[in-house]
Amino acid sequence: MSKNVLEEYALKYALINAVKHDGKARIDAVIKMILSEHPEIKRKGLIRDLVEIVKEKVKEVNELTLEEQLKLLRDRFNIKEIVEKPKETRKDLPPLPGVEEALNKYGKIVTRFAPAPTGALHIGHILRAAIVNYLYAKKYNGEFILRIEDTDPRVIKKVYYDWIIEDLKALGIKWDKLVIISDHFERTYEVAEKLISEGKAYVCTCPAEKFREYKSLKVECPCRKLPLEEHLKRWNMMLEGYYSEGEAVVRLKTSMKDPNPVLRDPPLLRIVESVPHPRTGYKYRMYPLYNFACTVMDHDFKVTHIIRAKEHEHNAAVQEAIYRSLGWDIPIAIQYGLIYLKDVKMHKRHIREGLREGEIKGWDDIRLPTIRALLRRGIHPQAFFRLAIETSITKHDITLSMETLYAINRQIIDPIADRYFYVENPILVKIHNTPKEVVVKAKLHPKKPERGVKVYRFKGETLKVYIAEDDLKLLKQNAIIRLIELFNIKVKSINLEERIVEAEYAGNEILKEIPKIQWVPEGLCLKAFVYKPDGSLGEGLVEYYAQFLKPGQIVQLERYGFAKVERNEGEVIYFIYSHP
Numbered sequence: 001m002s003k004n005v006l007e008e009y010a011l012k013y014a015l016i017n018a019v020k021h022d023g024k025a026r027i028d029a030v031i032k033m034i035l036s037e038h039p040e041i042k043r044k045g046l047i048r049d050l051v052e053i054v055k056e057k058v059k060e061v062n063e064l065t066l067e068e069q070l071k072l073l074r075d076r077f078n079i080k081e082i083v084e085k086p087k088e089t090r091k092d093l094p095p096l097p098g099v100e101e102a103l104n105k106y107g108k109i110v111t112r113f114a115p116a117p118t119g120a121l122h123i124g125h126i127l128r129a130a131i132v133n134y135l136y137a138k139k140y141n142g143e144f145i146l147r148i149e150d151t152d153p154r155v156i157k158k159v160y161y162d163w164i165i166e167d168l169k170a171l172g173i174k175w176d177k178l179v180i181i182s183d184h185f186e187r188t189y190e191v192a193e194k195l196i197s198e199g200k201a202y203v204c205t206c207p208a209e210k211f212r213e214y215k216s217l218k219v220e221c222p223c224r225k226l227p228l229e230e231h232l233k234r235w236n237m238m239l240e241g242y243y244s245e246g247e248a249v250v251r252l253k254t255s256m257k258d259p260n261p262v263l264r265d266p267p268l269l270r271i272v273e274s275v276p277h278p279r280t281g282y283k284y285r286m287y288p289l290y291n292f293a294c295t296v297m298d299h300d301f302k303v304t305h306i307i308r309a310k311e312h313e314h315n316a317a318v319q320e321a322i323y324r325s326l327g328w329d330i331p332i333a334i335q336y337g338l339i340y341l342k343d344v345k346m347h348k349r350h351i352r353e354g355l356r357e358g359e360i361k362g363w364d365d366i367r368l369p370t371i372r373a374l375l376r377r378g379i380h381p382q383a384f385f386r387l388a389i390e391t392s393i394t395k396h397d398i399t400l401s402m403e404t405l406y407a408i409n410r411q412i413i414d415p416i417a418d419r420y421f422y423v424e425n426p427i428l429v430k431i432h433n434t435p436k437e438v439v440v441k442a443k444l445h446p447k448k449p450e451r452g453v454k455v456y457r458f459k460g461e462t463l464k465v466y467i468a469e470d471d472l473k474l475l476k477q478n479a480i481i482r483l484i485e486l487f488n489i490k491v492k493s494i495n496l497e498e499r500i501v502e503a504e505y506a507g508n509e510i511l512k513e514i515p516k517i518q519w520v521p522e523g524l525c526l527k528a529f530v531y532k533p534d535g536s537l538g539e540g541l542v543e544y545y546a547q548f549l550k551p552g553q554i555v556q557l558e559r560y561g562f563a564k565v566e567r568n569e570g571e572v573i574y575f576i577y578s579h580p
């Protein structure tokens with residue numbers, strides 16, 4: 001390692017450190033950064049050389065202006081922006097059990113996420129079923145399958161297929177294989193026929209009511225005793241369309257005396273002909289039930305690990321019985337607890353009802369915990385990943401507060417969100433006796449001067465600004481208040497009826513103990529609306545530079561909260577409130 005290389009490192013990190021700290025780099029911080037990126041320097045015994053070189057470079061860099069430092073970083077090292085790594089509490093998932101065994105048997109780890117197209121995905125699906133399965137496949141260089149469980153035409157819709165794909169893509173989840181069960185219905189028929197011909201399944205033509213009775217009495221239905229030939233005949237009649245919906249069901253032959261009622265001859269396939277399937281129309285009349293389809297697909301696609309929620313415990317028992325009948329190896333299942341969201345309704349059934357009744361406007365309604373709604377609100381995709389890792393594989397149920405998600409998201413978006421002033425329910429403040437000319441230069445981001453500044457120039461002796469109604473409580477007669485980035489004012493009078501405050505200029509000295517509030521200049525502001533997750537709509541004014549905002553951009557409305565720009569209509573900006 002030559003002296004030139006060390007000089008290059010020293011210059012680069014001195015610049016980075018300087019830009020982060022208002023243009024002044026510190027020798028010890030720069031050395032620490034270099035050693036953490038290039039530990040070989042220590043091994044090669046070059047520390048003493050490094051210290052000397054860093055001292056020199058820090059001195060050089062600190063003599064430059066911030067603009068010059070930024071230019072050098074850009075031109076020489078192609079670094080346009082310094083993004084600091086947010087703190088992480090847990091970096092990785094715990095190891096997966098049975099990896100070696102699975103690798104010996106199948107050659108790779110295969111996991112899957114298997115949502116049904118019955119609604120938009122919500123945070124509960126994503127945290128565990130999607131992200132954890134995806135990350136495990138990645139961790140072991142395995143395969144991740146996205147499998148769409150479209151087995152019941154009565155509850156699925158075309159648009160939900162598209163949204164599953166869209167939402168996962170928006171989160172950055174990539175799958176190696178996409179499997180749609182309706183492409184494999186015939187394969188499930190093949191497996192069913194095999195089971196029937198081996199006497200391990202049968203065609204039951206008992207009315208549903210009647211069978212329920214047998215089940216509760218733990219007795220076998222009359223069909224079960226019929227000879228194998230009769231069942232094969234019935235099976236062919238099913239295939240040919242002899243039976244109508246509800247008239248015949250293929251059942252797995254287990255034991256009607258099983259202590260677990262779901263295991264008493266569970267159904268494998270049934271007839272649905274009242275509703276066309278969104279992908280196959282009326283082509284098929286026989287549809288596999290979830291557990292049967294799941295077993296066949298997991299087996300055929302060599303899924304090695306199934307990570308599932310405790311609510312699927314009953315299903316797991318049925319699937320195991322099917323695996324045993326077929327003599328197939330059972331994938332390794334990992335049960336985890338359920339995630340409940342505090343004070344949030346997240347069941348798809350509730351959302352579907354709300355939509356039909358018009359109470360909810362869409363699956364991306366920002367009151368909902370769906371992925372579409374949360375992304376629309378400015379929750380960063382990485383926040384879901386971090387939360388998934390932090391809550392991964394707890395056996396017990398957990399109640400998650402949205403605050404936890406917000407706290408993680410805040411760490412991610414704070415460095416990328418520019419700051420703007422927004423005043424809700426504006427109150428006019430007339431400030432008298434101001435200096436003849438006032439120039440304000442406010443940084444778009446306090447820690448990132450490279451983002452630029454918002455400049456305002458005011459002339460005249462009276463300045464009119466708006467403040468938020470909520471800040472009126474800080475204003476009393478003769479109180480001194482700081483308008484952030486502007487100057488101090490002294491309150492003279494407050495007219496609540498006309499929503500006007502008279503005040504006068506009170507110097508520019510930064511005083512510690514006085515309230516500091518945001519403001520927007522009269523005439524240099526835009527109308528703004530803020531949609532909030534509680535369903536309410538905030539209305540106010542946002543500063544003039546908000547005209548540059550683009551839809552999708554996340555900002556911090558100072559002293560108000562983070563928000564995502566939904567639309568910029570020139571005269572008015574529509575925001576969606578993210579969280580405090």
Ligand SMILES: [Zn+2]
Binds near residue numbers: 203204224
């Ligand atoms: Zn029967």
